[in-house]
Amino acid sequence: MEATTKSQIEDLIKSKKVFLFMKGTPEMPQCGFSAGVVTVLKNLKIDFGSFNVLSDMKVREGIKEFANWPTIPQLYINGEFVGGHDITVQMASSGELQKMVS
Amino acid sequence: MTIPEIQAKIEAGLPGSTVQILDPYRDGVHIKAVVTYKGFSGKSLIEQHRMVYATLREEMKEEIHALALETRSE
Numbered sequence: 001m002e003a004t005t006k007s008q009i010e011d012l013i014k015s016k017k018v019f020l021f022m023k024g025t026p027e028m029p030q031c032g033f034s035a036g037v038v039t040v041l042k043n044l045k046i047d048f049g050s051f052n053v054l055s056d057m058k059v060r061e062g063i064k065e066f067a068n069w070p071t072i073p074q075l076y077i078n079g080e081f082v083g084g085h086d087i088t089v090q091m092a093s094s095g096e097l098q099k100m101v102s
Numbered sequence: 103m104t105i106p107e108i109q110a111k112i113e114a115g116l117p118g119s120t121v122q123i124l125d126p127y128r129d130g131v132h133i134k135a136v137v138t139y140k141g142f143s144g145k146s147l148i149e150q151h152r153m154v155y156a157t158l159r160e161e162m163k164e165e166i167h168a169l170a171l172e173t174r175s176e
Contacts, residue, residue, distance in 0.1 A: 069152070
């Protein structure tokens with residue numbers, strides 16, 4: 001991964017308490033798992049920033065290496081990688097996610 | 103990559119695990135793996151999922167598009 005891509009990713013993660021790398025936009029997700037995480041965050045009224053990885057091939061590939069995680073979406077809270085779709089859904093239903101953002 | 107192949111790969115990578123593959127849309131693409139493995143005990147969810155992904159390292163790059171995961175330590 002190029003250094004510029006890495007710092008771009010780091011800047012994005014720091015730009016908001018809750019940040020989501022996804023396929024598509026919150027208004028128009030382009031994948032079922034991305035849509036699922038957006039729905040969870042919206043239902044919990046969690047304010048979040050997002051980046052559409054389909055708009056940038058370097059970020060799309062770089063983020064997998066950055067988090068050592070092979071799939072997208074990826075959710076970050078307070079600059080820390082939290083997980084993908086399944087973990088987010090599971091943490092939301094256990095109430096853990098709400099605690100992390102409060 | 104077929105569903106039995108994915109199952110075999112995970113089971114080989116996590117010896118003693120029980121792997122159930124679900125294909126809720128019957129399309130062979132949007133599949134879900136339910137993995138029960140003693141070795142998950144004491145591990146965070148992220149670590150548990152990473153352990154499963156590690157068994158499918160090459161496949162996750164190209165062949166597998168949508169794999170939902172549920173991990174249990176029994």
